[in-house]
Amino acid sequence: MYDIKALYEATSVKHAVELLQAHPEAKVLAGGSDVLVQMREGKLAGKELVSIYRLDALRGVSLDADGTIRIGSLTSFSHITQSPIIRQHLNVLGEAVDMVGGPQVRNIGTIGGNTCNGVTSADSGSTLVAYDAVMQVEGPEGVRLIPIAEWYVGAGRVSLRPGELQTAILVPLQKYQGYKGHYIKYAMRNAMDIATTGCSVNVKLSADKKTIEDVRMAYGVAGPVPMRAPAAEAFAKGKPALEETIQGFGEAALGDVNPRNSWRASREFRLHLAQELSKRALRETIRLSGGVV
Amino acid sequence: MHEVQYKLVKCTINGRPVQTMVDVRASLTDMLRNDYRLTSVKKGCEVGECGACNVLIDGECFNSCIYLAVWAEGKNIRTLEGLLGPNGELSDIQQAFIDETAVQCGFCTPGFIMTAVEILETGKEYTRDELRKLLSGHLCRCTGYENIINAVENTMHKRLAAKK
Numbered sequence: 041m042y043d044i045k046a047l048y049e050a051t052s053v054k055h056a057v058e059l060l061q062a063h064p065e066a067k068v069l070a071g072g073s074d075v076l077v078q079m080r081e082g083k084l085a086g087k088e089l090v091s092i093y094r095l096d097a098l099r100g101v102s103l104d105a106d107g108t109i110r111i112g113s114l115t116s117f118s119h120i121t122q123s124p125i126i127r128q129h130l131n132v133l134g135e136a137v138d139m140v141g142g143p144q145v146r147n148i149g150t151i152g153g154n155t156c157n158g159v160t161s162a163d164s165g166s167t168l169v170a171y172d173a174v175m176q177v178e179g180p181e182g183v184r185l186i187p188i189a190e191w192y193v194g195a196g197r198v199s200l201r202p203g204e205l206q207t208a209i210l211v212p213l214q215k216y217q218g219y220k221g222h223y224i225k226y227a228m229r230n231a232m233d234i235a236t237t238g239c240s241v242n243v244k245l246s247a248d249k250k251t252i253e254d255v256r257m258a259y260g261v262a263g264p265v266p267m268r269a270p271a272a273e274a275f276a277k278g279k280p281a282l283e284e285t286i287q288g289f290g291e292a293a294l295g296d297v298n299p300r301n302s303w304r305a306s307r308e309f310r311l312h313l314a315q316e317l318s319k320r321a322l323r324e325t326i327r328l329s330g331g332v333v
Numbered sequence: 334m335h336e337v338q339y340k341l342v343k344c345t346i347n348g349r350p351v352q353t354m355v356d357v358r359a360s361l362t363d364m365l366r367n368d369y370r371l372t373s374v375k376k377g378c379e380v381g382e383c384g385a386c387n388v389l390i391d392g393e394c395f396n397s398c399i400y401l402a403v404w405a406e407g408k409n410i411r412t413l414e415g416l417l418g419p420n421g422e423l424s425d426i427q428q429a430f431i432d433e434t435a436v437q438c439g440f441c442t443p444g445f446i447m448t449a450v451e452i453l454e455t456g457k458e459y460t461r462d463e464l465r466k467l468l469s470g471h472l473c474r475c476t477g478y479e480n481i482i483n484a485v486e487n488t489m490h491k492r493l494a495a496k497k
Binding site: 047080 | 338356357358359360363379380381382384387393394395396399400401403404406448466467468469470471
């Protein structure tokens with residue numbers, strides 16, 4: 041039995057917003073792999089919950105008419121990995137969320153929950169940041185679209201206003217078309233572990249596959265929230281897709297990150313990882329794009 | 334004193350349509366064990382890490398300890414008890430766990446077997462590495478996993494051969 045003060049089950053997004061307004065102290069419960077665990081641990085014990093788990097309208101991946109990839113916030117990690125749209129256009133996201141926890145956790149955990157808890161180690165976070173995803177939220181004032189660059193406010197905090205609910209994650213066509221991405225999760229175990237540091241890189245090569253036309257990179261656990269690496273990106277953009285560029289990219293990344301000491305790893309080790317993972321991920325994305333390094 | 338909330342939950346468990354009133358604070362593990370006496374569903378870590386409470390819901394594996402009982406409304410749930418034949422015969426995957434000595438204390442076994450059922454019912458052939466990943470949501474403190482993977486792998490090969 042969970043120590044739940046009261047459970048309110050939403051029957052629609054509108055109903056969920058009304059429930060959140062009527063019960064301002066309540067926490068949103070999506071898949072529960074975070075909230076229910078924190079309830080067991082005592083951190084959220086005695087809280088009211090608004091369950092949105094049964095809002096099936098918020099599940100699934102689709103393509104809008106303008107080519108935008110639309111991921112319903114309640115889509116489970118395993119369904120993202122299996123989605124033909126994700127496999128074809130944003131395979132790196134399917135690979136990244138296939139590294140969360142274990143199989144059962146990936147069946148219950150949702151991408152909405154993974155981004156709304158504001159955690160830096162979230163395996164979906166760095167890839168979504170690296171693709172300039174847009175968060176769609178719905179609240180008392182209607183629908184708002186929030187660029188992911190403005191989404192993470194601080195550790196565990198996101199820019200949701202009272203009564204608001206995230207309903208979809210969007211990736212516009214121009215952000216993914218022509219790009220190939222790769223995510224590396226460094227953790228102590230292959231399953232049921234949280235990233236020591238994670239790194240997601242994507243590139244767009246020139247037609248002759250010799251020049252890096254564009255490159256984007258984001259880290260998890262290199263700072264308090266998932267973050268982009270502007271210095272490394274600026275260094276490699278427009279440069280030849282060669283080993284020299286890769287080395288410089290990794291060095292430049294050290295200027296972008298500010299990792300912490302934690303029981304999982306020291307700051308020094310995370311700095312080493314930031315440099316090494318960025319190089320390996322960039323090398324792989326060049327290879328995936330048809331370049332030779 | 335705060336009021337206890339109850340809700341009627343109708344679902345299908347091991348092929349049988351059932352319904353019961355549950356306290357909304359109950360996990361699916363609580364409901365399956367206490368209301369339906371399906372004690373193959375073990376209470377292990379209760380935070381979704383060990384896989385001892387794993388059951389199939391609409392064909393996918395879930396740790397029932399971090400799944401609210403009220404979410405089971407309208408779902409098709411399968412537990413280890415549902416694998417038995419009409420006269421209590423063991424299914425092939427259960428027999429394989431015995432044959433391969435994949436069971437020692439037995440606490441993790443029902444959870445492992447239900448994930449194995451999900452794997453086997455895809456009808457696909459997996460490599461050993463793929464099986465390891467598919468089974469990675471379960472902890473076993475006795476066997477060292479090798480015999481468990483052997484049991485699943487052997488049953489997979491037997492079923493695939495039978496299909497040909």
